[in-house]
Amino acid sequence: MSGVAIETTGLGKRYRSLWALKDFSVSLPANKVIALVGANGAGKSTLMSIAAGILPASEGEIHVDGRVVLLSQEKPLYRSFSVSDMLAFGRHLNRVWDQQRALNWLARFDIPLDRPCGKLSGGQQTQVAMSVALGARPSVLLLDEPLANLDPVARRDVTGELLAEVADSDMTVVLSTHVVAELAGVGDHLLLLSQGHSKLDGDIEDLLAQHARLIGPRAAAPPVEGEVVQEQHTERQSTFVVRTLLGADTPVAEPWKAQPLTLEDLVLAYLKPNRSLGEEL
């Protein structure tokens, strides 16, 4: 398992007749920030809950390297507990606890320790939940859409601090989101889920280097060999998102043009090929 944080083989989870995950096999690298992307209902929370050990799988296997902590999207806190009490909660209920790490996180965001959690703002509650999660010194930190209620500035601050934590430790962070804009500059590795299956899995830089947007006169097929991920046509023009070995460096004949994709473009091309770019999934 060296170098691998989470590995699944034929993993499946069924809720009555609905398969939330089906025949799911991936290998996620350690000490990276892994962006787990998918629309609502894609199976992100199910995968994280199984990885955290709080939900049994219906079939298949999963191996997680080291301690796992899950911070769910609701970021639950005991409303009557003060912030200090929440740290005491983490200290008492975990075999490993790093009080200083938790305090440092709270200090970065100026969270008062003596205030009841119920009287903190939504953003402050997120920081308290994050401090409890980080204090447990997880090998794998699973963040299930934790930044949803933060404003863009706070979201950027939190992701920046998270990256610093990953750089300073051997922690792996799995960041789940359905807001593609959250991903910019955050993730090292992309795992894209759709309807309980893995649609795309790999190092983000490699994936971006392997994809290109080809724009040219209306045509039934792109001018190069490769997997067509998305195609859109107007009366006189065609646009293809293609997976090729050279990506945007693929030589194309005039008047075709090859353009690189952003991560957001790439995700949207795989998940919602008929939606306009920049739209939330």
Add this chain to the structure above:
Amino acid sequence: MKGLIWLTWRQHRWPIVASAVITVIFFVLMAITASDLGSMAAKCLTETADQCQRRSTEPVPSHAAYLMNSLVFLPVLVAVFWGVPLLAREFEQRTLPLAWSQDVSRLKWLAGKTAVMVVLIAAMGTVLAAESEHLAYQYHAYTAASLFEGTPFQAGGWLPLTLGLAWLAVGIAAGAATRRVLVAIAVVGGLWIVRMVAIVKLRTQFMTPVSVIKPFQIGKANRSGPPVFTFSNDMGINNGNPVFLDVHGGTHSPAQVMDGWCGSADDVNACLQQHGIVGSLVKFQPASRMGTFHLIENGMNLGLFVIALAVAWWCVKKTRTTVV
């Protein structure tokens, strides 16, 4: 376990503190009342029947009865303020994913918190049950009320202890099953009423009652009406009303005989003789069975305790804390 002790204390400290205060208050009041009743009973031994009325309506015995009656209802408060919030409040505030995603598994979490509560309730229940039994005996010593009936029976034989434990578990199970505090409280209230009604009917049937035929000694007793048969510390069946027996072995209810045939008779004895009534059939549970009855009821309480905890355990095991 240390962590779960801390967590239980931090989350439930007000009910714990309030219960401890109530326990001390009840203990002191019961001890003082029992002491007063003991003194009154001892004084009665040196007085004539006219001087010592032994009335249960006097202030001190009334106070004792009030205390014992209140004690009998404390278990339902344990269910509402201790048991129900353990899971229902966590469900309502959606904090279970937080608690169960730490290094303590959900079943260890349930077992640990329940164990802390059981120990605390057992400690408080032991103190109260011991003193309530003492009070019941002093109440009996002064008023001669049977220890085998009504409140004195429920206050004795460690029943307050096992009832408290059972209803703690019922509260936990109700909270686990309904996941809503108010709904769980309503369920607990309904079950408590069912239990009260059912146990009164069941208790007399734990064992087959003893039947005794008491012949009337007509002409020897200088009183109107049949003699009253009292059995100290026995449990009377049918509220202690005997069934009348005729010369052919047939039985007649008190209402038929005393209200119908002989209700307006000047000479009740003559009336009874005229209708062939020769005696009465008395059914009762003898005092010697009181310990067995306490054991049976304690066993029922502990059975309820185990079943309710099993229900709570099953609910927690089946709980899904995630969305798809």
